[in-house]
Amino acid sequence: MINATLQGRNLAIHMDGIEEDFIIPPLNGRKGQDLTDRFINIAAGNLSPENTDQMMRDAVGDAVYERVQDELSLSEGESILLPALYWQTVLGLDGVNAYISGGEGIAGAKKALELLIWTLGISPTQTAPSGALESLIQKPGLTPPTGVSTTNVDKLPVSKRSRDQNPKRAAASPQ
Numbered sequence: 805m806i807n808a809t810l811q812g813r814n815l816a817i818h819m820d821g822i823e824e825d826f827i828i829p830p831l832n833g834r835k836g837q838d839l840t841d842r843f844i845n846i847a848a849g850n851l852s853p854e855n856t857d858q859m860m861r862d863a864v865g866d867a868v869y870e871r872v873q874d875e876l877s878l879s880e881g882e883s884i885l886l887p888a889l890y891w892q893t894v895l896g897l898d899g900v901n902a903y904i905s906g907g908e909g910i911a912g913a914k915k916a917l918e919l920l921i922w923t924l925g926i927s928p929t930q931t932a933p934s935g936a937l938e939s940l941i942q943k944p945g946l947t948p949p950t951g952v953s954t955t956n957v958d959k960l961p962v963s964k965r966s967r968d969q970n971p972k973r974a975a976a977s978p979q
Contacts, residue, residue, distance in 0.1 A: 806883050806908065808891075808900045815891045816901065819876075827872070828864050829887045839863055840893040844924070847917060847971055864891040883908050890916045894923055 807819045815828040831839065842859050845851040861869040864885060872881045890899025899916050906915030 806887065808887055808897070808904065810897065814886060815897075817887060819880065819883065819898075822875070826884050826888075828863075828868055828891065831863070831892050831949055835862070836892050836894070839889070842919075843889060843893065844920070844926075851899065860885045860889060863892045879909070886913050886916070890920070892922060895920055910954075 805816055808815060810816070811827065813830050815830075816825045828834075839859060839862055842851065842855060846853060846855055847857065859918070864872070868888075870886075871952045872884050876884065882892055887900040887903045890903055891897060895902070895916065899919060902916040903912040904920045906912035909970045
């Protein structure tokens with residue numbers, strides 16, 4: 805189990821049973837944006853998952869990454885690296901809290917990824933036509949609000965909505 809707090813500008817992640825917190829300094833905006841882009845592209849299947857290790861190293865820094873690799877099990881390491889990754893994206897501490905409140909692990913990662921997608925204003929089908937990202941996130945959670953029109957007819961000017969655009973039907977109907 806972890807908890808996370810801000811210490812100045814740094815993210816401090818405390819893991820139960822580990823005495824020393826993991827301190828992650830913030831990336832500058834350009835590096836954070838690059839990290840976000842790489843993460844979304846890996847999640848969408850546009851980049852090879854082989855890039856994940858370097859992305860995680862970039863998110864936490866070399867010293868923290870090596871400490872995670874040397875001191876923690878794979879699942880414990882995930883509980884440090886994933887919230888740090890979300891913190892470095894546009895989500896900041898909200899991403900970390902989504903990961904923790906989602907139950908950490910895969911469930912927490914799913915919740916934080918969904919929040920990231922909503923925050924960026926993208927949909928799974930725009931990001932991954934093959935459905936790679938759709939399989940990570942439940943579709944019902946990503947439907948637009950009911951007040952938003954999603955049909956082409958609703959996007960037409962009112963004067964063109966009532967017109968019969970099918971010339972065959974128009975010629976066959978008596979006037």
